Amino acid sequence: MAIxxxxPTILxxxxxxxKVVEGAGDTLGGLLTDLDAKYSGLRGRLVTPEGGLHRFVxxxxxxxxxxxxGSLDAKLSDGDAVTILPAVAGGALGFAAAAALFGR
Amino acid sequence: MLTIDSAIVEAIVAHARRDHPDEACGVVAGPAGSDLPTRHIPMVNAARSMTFYEFDSMEHLRVWREMDDRDEEPVVIYHSHTATEAYPSRTDISFAGEPGAHYVLVSTRDDERAEFRSFRIVDGVVTEEPVTVVGATVDPVQSYMFGQSPATVDYECSGS
Structure with missing residues (x-):
């Protein structure tokens, strides 16, 4: 099953x-685990140590x-296309306040 | 160095003025590899905040896809600071995810004169770069301060 x-450039x-890779999985979580076997470290940029998706991806x-x-439980089917984009965000707000507010 | 058309500079500053006191944000797309910003795309600030901006996730996808289809890339990513200087905050640096882009900051803290500055943000390191405005009209509606030198349009900064 190919997805x-x-x-994105930064990953x-x-x-x-x-720019485009192929992976397999019934869910997004499964796909990221499959990709991480080929592209070690990729999953860690998208999933927090607690196991959730990063807020700013x-x-x-x-x-x-x-x-x-359903985030990582999102169902995937053969032929689906997955796009990863780092959020474009920022602002004058102090980093500590932004981190507290947005849970990063 | 960022080379940018004066009409686009004016459109970015007008967008920042329009959304003041909230932060405004957007993109200027250009042909891939050209380093030339040609198509201004004002974006919605999904955070609608005076101190934070975030692209709306669906608009972000739509605009990035459109750039892909047109063989363009985000040459400039801009946002405004509405009460502080046009310099990347720690938050900006932490979230900067497009190493190839010129990060433009506009400050609207002064009603009369907008600040317009450009930076590279790569691996957490900020480098200011000169801005060259091309096609400037003789009679600008708004006065700008580019970088630190209010009297000049073109300027050099060290390490560029």
Whole structure:
């Protein structure tokens, strides 16, 4: 079962520079585990030590934000396309306050 | 160095003025590999905050896909600070996820004169770069301060 995954520039150091890679899995969590076997360290940039998705990474299955599909439990089917984008965020707010507010 | 058309500079500053006192944010796309920002895309600040900005996740996907389809990349990623200087905060540095982009900061803290500065943010290291504005009109509606030198449009800064 092949899932196409689009990798953002900042994470291509894990994929040998590849912009699009293929993985397998019935769920997003399964896919990330499968990818991490080939691209060691990639999963750790997307999933917190507690096992949730990082607040400031956006992952989409086809046209949907996975936050609305069950996050790591989001179901995948053959031919789905997964897109990873680092959130574009920032601002004058102090980092400690932003971290507290947004749970990073 | 960031080279950018004066009409785009004006559009970015107008966007920042319009959303003041909330922070405004957006992108200027350009042909991949050109380093030339040509297509201004104002984005929604999903945080709607005076001290924080975040792209709306669905708009982010749509705009990034569109750039991909057009063989473009985000040449400039900009946002405004509305009460402080146009310099990346620790928060900005921590979240900077596009190492190839010019991070432009606009400050609207002064009603009369906008600050417009450009930075590279790579692996947590901030480097300010000169801004060259091309196609400037003779009679600008708004006065700008580029970098630290209010009197000049082009300026050099060390290490560029």
């Amino acid at each position: 196409e995954v689009r990798v 291509r150091s894990y994929t040998g520079g590849a 956006n992952i989409y299955v086809n046209d949907e934000d996975v936050r609305f599909l």
